[in-house]
Amino acid sequence: MELEKEIEGKMTSCNSSFKIILGSSSLARRQILNEMGYEFTVVTADIDEKSIRKDKPEELVMALAEAKANAIIERLRIEGHVEEDAQATLLITADTVVVSNGMVREKPNSKEEAREFIKGYSGGHAAVIGSVVVSNLTTGIRKGAWEKAEVYFHEIPDEIIDSVIDEGSTLHVAGGLTLEHPLTSPFVEAVVGSTDTVWGLSKALTEKLIKDNLVAAK
Numbered sequence: 001m002e003l004e005k006e007i008e009g010k011m012t013s014c015n016s017s018f019k020i021i022l023g024s025s026s027l028a029r030r031q032i033l034n035e036m037g038y039e040f041t042v043v044t045a046d047i048d049e050k051s052i053r054k055d056k057p058e059e060l061v062m063a064l065a066e067a068k069a070n071a072i073i074e075r076l077r078i079e080g081h082v083e084e085d086a087q088a089t090l091l092i093t094a095d096t097v098v099v100s101n102g103m104v105r106e107k108p109n110s111k112e113e114a115r116e117f118i119k120g121y122s123g124g125h126a127a128v129i130g131s132v133v134v135s136n137l138t139t140g141i142r143k144g145a146w147e148k149a150e151v152y153f154h155e156i157p158d159e160i161i162d163s164v165i166d167e168g169s170t171l172h173v174a175g176g177l178t179l180e181h182p183l184t185s186p187f188v189e190a191v192v193g194s195t196d197t198v199w200g201l202s203k204a205l206t207e208k209l210i211k212d213n214l215v216a217a218k
Contacts (some may be wrong), residue, residue, distance in 0.1 A: 020033070024042070024044065029094060043075070045093065059145055069091055069135045104207050114171060115161060128197060132148060132209055147193070151190075164181060
C-alpha cells in the first residue's frame with residue numbers, strides 16, 4: 001500500500017483545521033472529493049472483499065467501508081503514520097454495490113459476468129447503494145451511513161455492451177458499469193437520487209459525516 005500526495009491546482013485549504021486521507025483508489029471518488037474543495041492524501045486498502053458477506057446490501061456496503069478503514073488504520077500504525085496530533089486526521093472510506101433483479105452486483109469476476117450484469121440493466125432499472133465512513137484517527141470517533149439512488153436505463157444495444165466490456169474497465173467497478181462512460185451514458189434514462197452516490201461518494205453525506213465527526217470530537 002502506498003501513501004501518495006494528491007496535488008490539484010484547484011484544491012483549496014477549506015480543511016486547514018484538519019487533515020483528510022481518502023481510503024480509495026477510485027478516480028471518481030478522488031474527483032468528487034477534489035470538487036468538494038478538500039486537500040487530501042490517498043491510501044488504498046488491501047482487503048478480501050469477497051470474504052465479507054452480509055444478508056442486506058446496506059449492511060454489506062457498511063461492513064466493507066469499515067473493513068477498509070480498519071485495514072488502513074492498522075497499516076498506518078505499523079508504518080508510523082498515525083501520530084498524536086492536535087490537528088484531527090479524518091480517514092474517508094466508502095463502498096458501492098448495485099442491486100438488480102433482487103441480486104447484489106459487486107465488481108464482476110469476468111467479462112462474461114459483466115455482460116450478464118449490463119444486459120440485466122438494459123431497458124430496466126437498478127439500485128445503487130453507497131456507504132461512507134469517516135474515521136477520526138486522532139480521537140477514534142467513527143461516523144458512517146449509506147445512501148441509495150435508482151438508475152433507469154433505455155435498451156442498451158449488444159454492440160455497445162461488447163465495446164464497453166472489451167475495454168476492460170467493467171471489471172473494476174461495482175455492477176460492471178460506470179454511468180459517465182461516453183458509450184453508455186446516452187442510454188441512462190434517469191437517475192433518482194444523488195448522482196454522486198452512483199459515482200461512488202455522496203457529497204452531501206460525506207460533508208455531513210465530516211461535520212458530525214468533528215462536532216463529536218469537541
